[in-house]
Amino acid sequence: MTADVAMTSADDSAGLTSYYEQKIEHLELTVRDETQNLRRLQAQRNELNSKVRLLREELQLLQEPGxxxxxxxxxxxxxxxxxxxxxxxxxxxxxxxxxxxxxxxxxxxxxxxxxxxxxxxxLPTKVDPLVSLMKVEKVPDSTYDMIGGLDKQIREIKEVIELPIKHPELFDALGVAQPKGVLLYGPPGTGKTLLARAVAHHTDCTFIRVSGAELVQKYIGEGSRMVRELFVMAREASPSIIFMDEIDSIGSSRMEGGGGDSEVQRTMLELLNQLDGFEPAQNIKVIMATNRIDILDAALLRPGRIDRKIEFPNPTEGEDELAAWH
Missing domain, CATH: 2.40.50.140 (Nucleic acid-binding proteins)
Known part of the structure; x- marks a missing residue:
């Protein structure tokens, strides 16, 4: 009898111990979960406090007089x-x-x-978004090896554009002014644009491409303003090459007239001012291209603005046959 009572008491003690151990484990899990929740809430609070602090600083700046x-x-x-x-x-x-x-x-x-x-x-320089889009973000991947039959033109543009950018000390030693720009002229499809891209690739320059037609604006003063901002962007991104295709759109010979013609002439005058206003040592080179050199204004072709004119003739009969063979 006494033994049975002792066994029953031992079983009850073991049962209570097991019950409280399970209860303790459950409470420990609850405490662990609540601790994690507390840490997460503290992190969220810190993040919100940071946002509030930033918003207060912005509000203070906004409340300051302009x-x-x-x-x-x-x-x-x-x-x-x-x-x-x-x-x-x-x-x-x-x-x-x-x-x-x-x-x-x-x-x-x-x-x-x-x-x-x-x-x-x-403050940063204010540049028209249309002008900013003229800047080519990636260096052109064209190379001289991709151009065939233009060895003379490649040699000339190397002398006028690539050599002054890579070795300006040669011109300083000789006391010779660096050339500012070059005009590429010839029929369409003869490689003018491809050669300009190749020069930008080999000189590792910022390449800014603009068509003359883009500078023809209907509102008074818009075209000349875009030309100014174009050269401002070129100075900030120097060394840079400005490639102006279809220059005959704004560079044709001036004549008496009004309306749209006067606005085009105003744009060309601003271009002449910009060409005269920057020094060659600023590492800004201008490449112009046209297939109508006969209608360009003489002021645009004056030495000191355009220092070299490079012709791109039509392919000869032998070159045509070679191209057809390949």
Whole structure:
């Protein structure tokens, strides 16, 4: 009897122990799950706090008074510049101590505080999206080996474009001015565009391609503005090659007239100003192409603007047979 009671008591103790052990394991799992949930919520809280902090900073910036946007005309000493603000006019303003005045070159876009007119920020250059699309992002994959029957033209364009970019010291040693541009002329399909792409490939330059027809705009001043921004982009991305195809669209001989012709002439005058306005040492080269050299304006072909004219003739009879064979 006593033995039976002892066994029953032992079984009850074992059962209670097992029950509480299971209960403890269940509670430990619950605590572990809740701890993970707490950590996840803490991470979400930290992320939300970061977003709130950023939004507060943005809100503070938005609540600050706006700035005037102007263009630097010229420097006026060590801490002042002359700035043009449209439509108010021109002002001599102080430059904030955090701004390097050496970077305040003419035509640089800057921000002025609206209360004190202090120059406190240099803004990026404003470029028309249509002009930005003219920049070829990837270096052209065309090479001289892909071009056949144009050995003379390849040699000439190497002298005018590739040599000044790769070895400018040769021109400095001789005291000779570097050529600025070259005109490729000849019938369509003779390899003018392919050769221009090959030069950009071998010189590892930024390649900017534009058709003259794209610069013919119906609104007054739009074409000339695009030409200015085109050369600004070329300076910022130098060394660069500007390839202007169908240059006869804007470079034809000037004549008396009005309407659309006057706007085309205004665009060409801006092109002439840009060709005269940059130095060859800036590593900007201009390649123009046309199949109507007879109608181009003489001012465009003047030395110092176009330093070499390279002809692309039609293939000879033997070259035609060779092309047909291949």
């Amino acid at each position: 700035s005037y946007v102007g263009e630097v005309v010229k420097q006026m000493g060590k801490s002042k510049v002359l700035v043009k603000v449209n439509p108010e006019g021109k002002y001599v303003v102080d430059v904030d101590k955090t701004i390097d005045i050496a970077k305040c070159t003419p035509n640089t876009r800057v921000a002025l505080r609206n209360d004190s007119y202090v120059l406190h920020k240099i």
